[in-house]
Amino acid sequence: MTAVQTDTPPRARDAAPPAFTGELDTDAALLAAYVAEEERRLAGSPPRPERTPAQQELTDEVFARCRTVRDAFLRLHTDGVYARLTGNLTRRPRLGDLVYEAAGHFPGLVPDRARMAAELRFIQAEKDGLEIDQAAFCAALLRSETAGRHLIDTMLMPTPRAQELLDGFRATGRADLGSVLVERRGTAGHVTFRNAHCLNAEDNRLIADLETAIDLVLLDEEIRVGVLRGGTVDHPRYAGRRVFSAGINLKDLRNGAISFVDFLLGRELGYINKMLRGLLTAPDAPAWCRRTVQKPWIGAVDTFAIGGGMQLLLVLDRVLLASDAYVSLPAAEEGIVPGLGNLRLPLQTGSRLARQVILGGRRIAATEPEARLVCDEVVPAEELTEAVERSVRELSAPAVAANRQMLTLVEEPVDLYRGYLAEFALVQAARSYSEDVLAKVERRWQRSRARG
Template sequence: MQLQHSIDGSEPLAPATVAALDAFIDAVEDAPAGAVALLDLTGVPSPTATDRPPLAVVNRWERVLRRLERVGTTTVAVVRGDCGGTAVEALLATDLRVATTDARLHLPVTDGGAWPGMGLYRLANQVGYARLRRSVLFADAIPAARALALDLVDDVTDDVAAAVAETVAALAATAGPDVAVRRQLMLDATTIPFEEALGRHLAACDRLLRRPRSEGRTMSRLSSEPVGARPAAREVTAAAARVDDLLATLPGPAQRSPEQRAAVTEARRQARDLADAFLRGHVDRLYDEVTGERSRHLRLDEVCAAVAEAVPGLVPTPAQVAAELRLPPAEKEGLDIDQSILVSHLLRSDLAGPHLLEAMRRPTARALALLPEFARTGVARLDSVRVEVRDGAAHLTMQRDDCLNAEDNAQVEDMETAVDLALLAPSVRVGVLRGGVMTHPRYAGRRVFSAGINLRCLQAGQISYVDFLLRRELGYIAKIVHGLTGERDRAWDGDVVQKPWIAAVDSFAIGGGAQLVLACDRVVAERDAFFSLPAAQEGIVPGVGNLRLGRVANGRLSRQVILAGRRVSASEPDGKLFFDEVVPAEEMDAAVAAEVARMDAPAVVANRRMLNLAEEPQEWFRAYLAEFAVQQARRLYSEDVMHKVTRFAAAPRAAAVTD
């Protein structure tokens, strides 16, 4: 069975072009096994064309091309005459290609130069940069003979009908329900490292070997087709496309009328309801697909990026996330909420959730690269954290001296690297967290533990949902509490790398700083220090602070701290619940040294592990984070939060203030 679709490259990219190809792919995916998708491609845009499609249309077009590239049947393209624009972009997403002798491939061109679209990305992967330099730099057409030599087409002939018939006949003997898997493995070879490709390859082999022999080629297409090809996934993609189409007709969020905002809200609600329904039934299969049946431990940002490819429109692409991060809150589209729906379902899953937690507690590549030098010298100097090993203790000194150690995306990255190094280094038996000496006018010359989240970055829209708010909780703070994971996670001895941690609090521990205090085993504080979690006053959720505060304070005090913004001073009676040792400022160094000696004992690690398992079982932690993921995303850019953040960020009392 053949299904045919034509694309005229002389026509500008428009919503109708995208919708037509999308509908064709729907028909292909609904066709019986063995069907062949045939694309007839011709036409090139006028060199004087000035039409510029909206970004939302370009984004949707790339999603549809990605669907074409991953469709669960073989695709054949026929190129006739001059072929450019949308036609040549579709060509590069097909499996087999036949060209007439007069065919010429034209790169997408704008203003006389090659258009920097994903067509160039596919060309470079398929042919190589060196062989295409001239065509790319000078927008030279590629004649059929050269396209054949470059393997951009598989056959050049004037008898197209005969060539297509021969190709279809050959496919009938070789194509099967695993065509999408075979194609993906080939695509992986040019886009991901060997180790990741190996994981997907082994997962594909495992599915093949577990298939009963009696099934042969009659195996159900549903069991092998990509999850993104399933009807529920296609509904998600279609709903996201409708949102994109609507946004393409509207001004930016800050300039929209109330009616326009309501229309966007309703369109997003419908799309998110479909995403939620899809994930309820397919989250485990989706996670298995992007992780190679859990053979690869992807970090959360990598999972989100892979899901954006597997089911276009379910979550934003990395490019969309990066673009949104550069916008002020008033101009954002709220893509964090789409990510939160996925993350919540992943964490609630008894299959995907534990695996994701393990992946996030593995050492980062950056830490592994720095480890040999750190093991040799005992020192690591990162931009916002300094790590120094002294007498078996790794002293992590937070040194954002200009902003009272208020955290941003970069500091979370540095903190995770520092914690990894402390946990990985054999010479380290205890970890110590402390703030450095400040240059901020109000605290110049004094040590400060942490002022929490950097509200200037939050007010500017530069705090990442995945790489800050979630990574912080699932990454370095989880590693402080529960240790690193690795190859022996499921061994009989549960050989997870854990070490005791001490917090040394000078001046204050506010917001995120208070959350660090709650994660540590012992806390030393100077007499004038205080503890504060004012997130509810500012409209957001203080990470896992709500979960951990209850284990050190009673329910009433927890509500006073979180809901009413109560500060707890080290010198008051309730301070004993948060601070183990309270000393004058000049005695802090000696008190920290004494705590290091106390924690550097053989049975401490085993007992702190059992205490943390009793107080914070992984099932509780996972359930809390699943709800936190959605609630924080909904709160993050709400109107009241933005008003409070703007007011606090503009206050002269600090260059960065607390969460």
């Protein structure tokens, strides 16, 4: 009898997964050996765009089996892995460093830097989706009360970049971070988005700059109130006008330049959570009020706040909307999850309006009655600066920071936030590689190219 020829290596497709023992080091070795053996089947396989259907089918099977085994490992060992990576909770590596330390300490658990760097050569549709493995790891950490709370606290601490810039900012009251400008004006810290070339859309650079800016405002003792506002933009339709935010940069998403760890999850654990819960400056203090620096935040919305821009408004203490502006969370159109909008928007607007906005793509214009559910004041565009100054004076009272902290404890307990983020990590990573999202961002990119 003649053997049937295939284009796959001879290893059996139904090889049994490892039988984990419950002992961390033993199981880590089993995981590493299993993943290495599975991935050897892909040796010599070309990049995704050049694969045959049979090669892609094999790749999908190998990835699926490895992910099933990783999930089984993490169900047993999430706390043990995190304890190893943090020296029994004595170290605080930030999320970006943590996932790569995990790759070094536990081979096969998450992709290492070299593999992630290789992925960056391709647009989103041509990647293998290795960020899905990062998402599964992050979700497991967040599901754990011990690891999740420790990680959340770590991400609330000042960034090294902000600490390096702090003395200079205190002396001059100004820091030009590239895509963000931070200025101290009286008792207010003004954070101005300056991603002018893309309508102040969010990209990896803007996310990093914004976290540094928020840190500086919270660390400067002379500042009592933070202010967010979009700068003027270059887009022909809005040239010379201020724009708050166009949300995620869909061109970068199409091109594979939106990081899951640093952007999609990092922004939620980073600067947005710092505005809501405060900057963690004394992690060993017994009470949260003594552990953090908290300040009220004002958002001044010119023209529009779309997607991630509207998400920001949901954690601010006062939102001022120019009378010709609108807000929206176009999740249905983009195909991805609007951050924590699904958790926070219903608290402000009620469930019915939240569903219209998130599921139906409804825009809320400043002139509509419903605008009052997402902002505090609607003012003529030319009076927005004056309204900001008035709000700064009103929110500078000493008791404001204490009361906003107590409101956050009631409205969004940390374990509610942690549980949501664990699910969000998995869903958002999967959506970022789903066929409908990839098709939509490709069509938008093609239309943009056609317009020149």
